[in-house]
Amino acid sequence: MFSKACEYAIKAAIYIAQQSQQQRTVNVKDVSLSIDAPVAFTAKILQVLCRGGILQSVRGKQGGFFFDTEKQARHRIFDVVRLIDGDGLFTKCGLGLHHCSGENPCPVHDDFKVVREKLFEMTQKHTFKDLAAQTENGLAWLRN
Template sequence: MFSKACEYAIKASIYIARQSLQQKRVNVKEVSQSIDAPVAFTAKILQQLCRENILESVRGQQGGFVFDKTKQKEITIFHLVRIFDGDGLFTQCGLGLQKCSAENPCPVHDDFKVVREKLLEMTQKHSFYDLGLKTESGLAWLK
C-alpha cells in the first residue's frame, strides 16, 4: 500500500523514536539493520526526514539521529505518508480513474471510499511517541 521509501521511513522513525526515549542517538547503519533496509536507501530517507524537520542529525563521535520527544507526540504516520507518497492514497480512485467522484463513481467507489477513510483515520491516530512506546514495551515489533 505504501511505497518502500514510505515503509522504511515509518519503521525508521519508530525505531529512532524508541531509541530517543532512552536518550540514545543512532547511526544510519544501526537504523538500516533494525528495519532490514539497505544502508544507502536508509541514509537518503533519514536525510529527507531531517530536511522536513522531523528528525535531527548530530555530527561527530557522539552523533547520530534523534527524534525530539515533543515532535514525536505531534507527528503521525500521516505526515510521513504525505512526504513520501503524497495525498493520493487518501483522495484518488481505487481503480485509478481520473474522473471518479460521488456523481460519476467507478464500480468500487463506495467500497474504496470506506478504505480510504479508515486508512486516513489510522495514519492520523498514532503518534511516533505512542508507536515508540509500543515497541519499547514489547507490544509491537519492527521485524
C-alpha cells in the first residue's frame, strides 16, 4: 500500500531510532545496508526526513543521521507516510474516482473505507521509539 520510498523511509527511521537509542549516529551507507535499499535512493529519503523535521543530521567525519529520543516518542508512522506519500492513502477513493463519497460511492467504497480507517489507526498507533525497541529486542526486524 505504501510506495517503495515510503517503505524505505519507515524502515530507515526505525533503524536510525534504534541506533540513536544506543547513542550512535549512522551514515547513509549503513542505513541503506540495514534496510536493503539503494544508497542514492536512501540518501534522498533521509534528506526528506531531515527537511520534514523527523530526523537530524550532523556533518563531518563523526557525523551522520540521528533521531532525537524525544522526537522518537512523538513521531508515528503516520508522520512519515504523510511526508513521503501524502495523506491520500487515508482519504482517496480505492478506485481512484475523484468524486467518490458516501452519497456518491464507488463499488468498493464501504469496504475500502474500513481499510483506510484501519490503516490510519495502525499508523497512528506506533511511535518510532516503540518500533525501535521491538527491533532492538528481536521481536521484529527490518530485513528478510
